Amino acid sequence: MKTKSHQLIVQSKLAPELVAVRQQLRRETGLRKAADMALRKSRKQQDQLLEKSHFMQEQLRNLSHQILLAQEEERRHISRELHDEISQTLTGINVRLAALKIHVTSNTGDLQKKISNTQRLVEKSVAAVHRFARELRPAMLDDLGLIPALLSFMKEFGKRTGLQIRFTALTADRIEQLTSVKRTVLYRVVQEALTNITKHAHASLAKVSIQIHSGAICMMISDDGKSFDVERVLSARRRICLGILGMRERVEMVGGTFAIESIPGKGTTVGVKIPLQNGDKK
Ligand SMILES: Nc1ncnc2c1ncn2[C@@H]1O[C@H](COP(=O)(O)OP(=O)(O)OP(=O)(O)O)[C@@H](O)[C@H]1O
Ligand SMILES: [Mg+2]
Numbered sequence: 001m002k003t004k005s006h007q008l009i010v011q012s013k014l015a016p017e018l019v020a021v022r023q024q025l026r027r028e029t030g031l032r033k034a035a036d037m038a039l040r041k042s043r044k045q046q047d048q049l050l051e052k053s054h055f056m057q058e059q060l061r062n063l064s065h066q067i068l069l070a071q072e073e074e075r076r077h078i079s080r081e082l083h084d085e086i087s088q089t090l091t092g093i094n095v096r097l098a099a100l101k102i103h104v105t106s107n108t109g110d111l112q113k114k115i116s117n118t119q120r121l122v123e124k125s126v127a128a129v130h131r132f133a134r135e136l137r138p139a140m141l142d143d144l145g146l147i148p149a150l151l152s153f154m155k156e157f158g159k160r161t162g163l164q165i166r167f168t169a170l171t172a173d174r175i176e177q178l179t180s181v182k183r184t185v186l187y188r189v190v191q192e193a194l195t196n197i198t199k200h201a202h203a204s205l206a207k208v209s210i211q212i213h214s215g216a217i218c219m220m221i222s223d224d225g226k227s228f229d230v231e232r233v234l235s236a237r238r239r240i241c242l243g244i245l246g247m248r249e250r251v252e253m254v255g256g257t258f259a260i261e262s263i264p265g266k267g268t269t270v271g272v273k274i275p276l277q278n279g280d281k282k
Contacts, residue, residue: 065253068246072137072184079137087129094122131156138187145176146183147210150190154208161198163206170211174276178217182274185250186210186219189258192243193221193270201225203267215276216256222269227262247272 101115133139134156140149147169154165169175178186190208197206203225210219233241244260247270251258256274 064249068250068253069181075137076142079133079139082129082133082136083139087126087133090122090126090129094119094126097122141183141187142180146178146186147172147175149187150208153187153191154194157194163194163198164204165194166205166207168207168209168211174212175210175217178274178276179254182217182254185254185256185274186217186272188250189219189247189270189272190221192247196243197221197223197225197268200228201268212276213273217272217274217276219272219274220269223267225267227264227266227268230260230262 097115097119101112101119104111104115134153138149138153140152150169151167154167157163158165176183194206194208197203201223203223206221206223208219208221210217212218234244248258251272251274254274255277256272259271260268261271262268
């Protein structure tokens with residue numbers, strides 16, 4: 001009996017403190033619930049933002065692919081125009097000049113000389129138009145295929161820049177079965193990679209190889225020149241390197257992978273892998 005009343009006294013003494021603790025606990029639980037809810041809401045918002053950013057990234061990617069395709073189409077058009085219209089007009093003028101030279105009678109040496117000089121100018125213009133048209137979009141790429149177009153480009157490029165280029169292409173027939181877009185991508189990568197070699201590498205030799213490896217076209221362009229810090233160049237915010245970015249974008253556009261490696265004392269290698277698919281010809 002004595003113990004019971006003692007218990008009651010202890011309980012009544014503890015009661016206010018217990019109530020306070022309970023209230024505090026309730027408050028904290030409430031706060032925690034509110035924080036949980038806020039966290040859940042912010043996570044949801046974050047997820048939505050992430051989804052939106054992925055969607056926009058995808059849209060941007062589609063847009064840049066469309067731009068690349070439109071640019072190629074435009075180049076094809078200008079190239080044909082240059083080749084078929086301007087080049088033929090210049091050739092026509094040249095033929096007439098040649099005829100005029102024959103018909104010029106005696107004592108007109110001065111006139112003949114002037115005509116000859118004009119002919120040389122016309123010939124130079126015809127050559128420039130051909131080169132320009134070829135650089136824009138080689139008709140060979142559509143008419144004869146990737147390998148002849150590359151051979152012709154590399155021959156002219158080597159002559160113009162003095163760069164020695166070694167080219168190896170295995171299974172050429174399978175390469176020519178690629179879609180026109182894929183062939184164009186490979187051609188543009190070679191163009192940019194070789195241009196970079198002459199612009200930046202100070203190399204004496206460039207090697208280009210194309211082969212088929214585990215169901216994919218593998219292309220490598222390497223040089224023995226000055227190396228560079230790939231990561232630093234690609235992550236530099238102030239400088240926009242369109243060349244390397246453009247190569248990567250084109251390759252990814254056709255479902256391929258792009259890599260670039262530069263080793264001090266060895267040089268730089270650009271690697272491209274494009275899977276062969278049923279959509280490719282044959
Ligand atoms: N083969 C290479 N050897 C040495 N440095 C290279 C090579 N390729 C690229 N680089 C370096 O990487 C940089 C970026 O190359 P990228 O092709 O993107 O731009 P760019 O050639 O400077 O300009 P552009 O937009 O006209 O191509 C170059 O400025 C150069 O410093
Ligand atoms: Mg470049």
